[in-house]
Amino acid sequence: MTSRSTYHHGDLRQAVLAAALDVIAAEGPGALSLRDLARRAGxxxxxxxxxxxxRTGLLTAIATEGYGLLAEALADAPELRERGVRYVRFATAHPAHFQVMFQPELLRADDPDLLAAKDRASAELRAGVADVKHVPDARTAGIAAWSLAHGFATLLLTHNVDAAMGGRDPEEYFRSLTGLLFSAQPATGEWE
Known part of the structure; x- marks a missing residue:
């Protein structure tokens, strides 16, 4: 049996999500209105x-979807640097999700689907740090790696590094940044 919204509209949930992502990409999450999205969906x-x-439920659904997509993007990356590259790739491919995911004040923090999706993405991020040898504090190393990837992705999406990159591919540029920062050997041992 088909649900009433499916019968009358197709997949209304997906249509509203898609319209919301368009609005967020163009104008930011503050521009979202369920009434406007209903009008767009007819x-x-x-x-x-x-x-x-x-509206909070809609933004929570977007963030949940985003964390799921991020977990998929990070899965099976061969090493920490490539997880960072995939993080940047995810942000550029899904800028509206990325904007919403990291604004907890917009979301239902206790939503079970959101919490599960965040846990999956976090586990994928932590998995990259687990393979790095000679890291005395894996949690701090994970935050450092996340900060680098998230910071670069944010600067990229806000066009704050366009001139500095000089038209270079963002993924290659990120690889060179990580190489620059992590190629030096620390005095007490090796990075890898």
């Missing part, structure tokens, strides 16, 4: 609420 203003309850 349904009653109350229809999106059946799937998301409210």
């Amino acid at each position: 349904v009653s203003h109350a229809a999106p609420a059946h799937h998301f309850k409210d």
Whole structure:
């Protein structure tokens, strides 16, 4: 049996998510309105609420989807540097998800689907650090690696490094950044 929204619209949930991602990419999450998204989808203003309850529910669904996509993007990366490259690639391929995922004030922090998706993505990030030898504090090393990838991705998406990159491929540029920072041997041992 088909649900009423499927019968009348196709996949209303997915249509609203897609429209929301377009709005966020163009104008940011502050521009989202369920009423506007309903108008774009050609349904009653109350229809999106059946799937998301409210704006926060919609943003939480976007973040949940984003963390799932990030976990998939990071899975099976051969080493920490390539996980960073995949993180940057994810951010550039999914800029609207990326914007929403890291603004906890926009989300339902206790949403079980969101928590599960965040856990999957976090596990993939931690897996990259687990393979690095001679790291006295894996948690701090993980935060350092995440900071580098997230910071670079944010600067890239906000066009703050366009001139510095001089038209170079962002993934190759990120690899060169990590090489520059991590190629030197510390006085007490090796990085790898």
